[in-house]
Amino acid sequence: MGMNELTSWLPVILRFADQATALAIGVFRTEGCAEYLNTGMRYLLGENNQAPAEAFVVPTFDSLQHHEAPEERIYQGWLTFGSAHTPHRSVRGEIHRRHNSLLVIAEFDVEDLERINHELMQVNREITNLQRELARGKAELAHLNELKNEFMGIAAHDLRSPLSVIQGFASLLVRRPDIPADERAELLAMIMESVRDMLNMLNNLLNVSEIESGKLNLHPQQVDMYDYMARIANLNRHLAEQKNITLTLDLESGLPLVSFDPDRIQQVMNNLLSNAFKFSHGGTTVTIRVAKSQPDAIEVSVIDQGQGIKADELNKVFRAFQRTSTQATAGEHSTGLGLAICKRIIELSGGRIGVESVYGTGSRFYFFLPLT
Known part of the structure; x- marks a missing residue:
């Protein structure tokens, strides 16, 4: 569109400007594409503020009053602005048609502009958050x-x-x-x-x-801790005896029935006991201790008198494929997966697992299982 054509619309624009706080102005070809848009019109259309004018199309308008003018046709009423990606809003305005050109003028107040700016800021924040999430996902x-x-x-x-x-x-x-x-x-x-x-x-x-992969299914049932722990101790006692290690049970009296998957918790106990034997010398003791140390949970501990774990290595004992510098006393092998599996099973059971250790003295691995 030439400058002369825009200038020809100035009287109409100035007349409208006397009555409005802020103006949205756009000149469109009759087939729909925009030729000129000011900032206000870009905001009302809800499109990319940096896009070329040709990217915009003329807004729809409803309940317009039709007036004949000597040289042009005028439509007055409520104009609806927006896009498939942005909220639609209706404002008072006029559409002037002259030959193959449409002048669209819409009136909105400063609060509308502030609200639009606020909406755009929210969109920008959402885009920034999505970009951060994408970056985190890539990392x-x-x-x-x-x-x-x-x-x-x-x-x-x-x-x-x-x-x-x-x-x-x-x-x-x-x-x-x-x-x-x-x-x-x-x-x-x-x-x-x-x-x-x-x-x-x-x-x-x-x-x-x-x-x-989320394919591990638990099958909880009510378990008597006395019979259950006695059976686990008997199953593991031969491993202790092979290294001349004494395996003892220390169960608090009055323990309630506890609901958990007995096969999976046995897997946890076997791992913890195997590690206790693996890193302990002959002539020492490994203890299975069970107590109702919290009102809503039972605490199970495996306590050894082995080599212990260095303080700066405690934070990696439950990570997959991680090994500490502590060596097995008889050269036993370790995959670095057992404790990571224990942690996941306990967490899936609604509990939590932890470790306390003094290097050179021994370790206590413990986990809590909920009573409800």
Whole structure:
């Protein structure tokens, strides 16, 4: 649109301006595309304030009064502004038609403009928040990718070790059929131990996958803590005896029935007891303690007299694939997954898990289970 054509509309614009606090002005071609828009019109149309005028279309208008003028046609009434993405608003205005050009003038007060600005600020804040969430999502994906790579490296390493043992001993048995029976039995026992290590790691990996994918279903039932803990102690006592470790029970009297999934909590107890034996020397004691230490929860502790954990490493003991500097006393293997699985099972059961440790003295792993 040329400057002369805009100038030709000035008398109409000035007449309207005398009656309004603020004006929205737009000139459109009759087929709908905009040729000129001031800031107010851009705000009322609710579109990108930086977009070219050609991106806008003429607003709709309802209940307009039609007046004939000598050189133009005039429509007066309520004009509806907005878009598919922004709220619609109706304001008083006029549409002047002259040949193939439409002049749209709308009146709105300063409060309307402030409200529009406020709406735009809210939209900008939402966009900023979405951008931050997107950035966090990208960072989380990058972190998960790092964990995946770390997992693949650790899994390959931990599976390679027992596989190498199996391959070496099996090869020896094939090459030397004359090995004495007692040596053959010892080699087969080591092969079986390596197989158990592999199965343990694979089961842990499957457990992590099951928990993280939300496919782990709990089946809670009412459990008598005395019978339950006695059974768990009996199942694990042979592991303690192999290292000359004493396993004891310390159960508070008057314990109520507790509702939880007995199989999953047994998995937690087996992990905690296995770790207690693994990092303890012979001649020490491991204690299972159960008490109603809170009005609404039962507390279960596994207490050892082992090597303990350094204070600056306590915060990573429940993270997957994390190992502390404390070494197993008999060279036992660890996948770095057991305690992470324990944490997830306890949290899914509505409880929480923690650890207290004094390096060189021993550790207490404990968890709470709700009574309701």
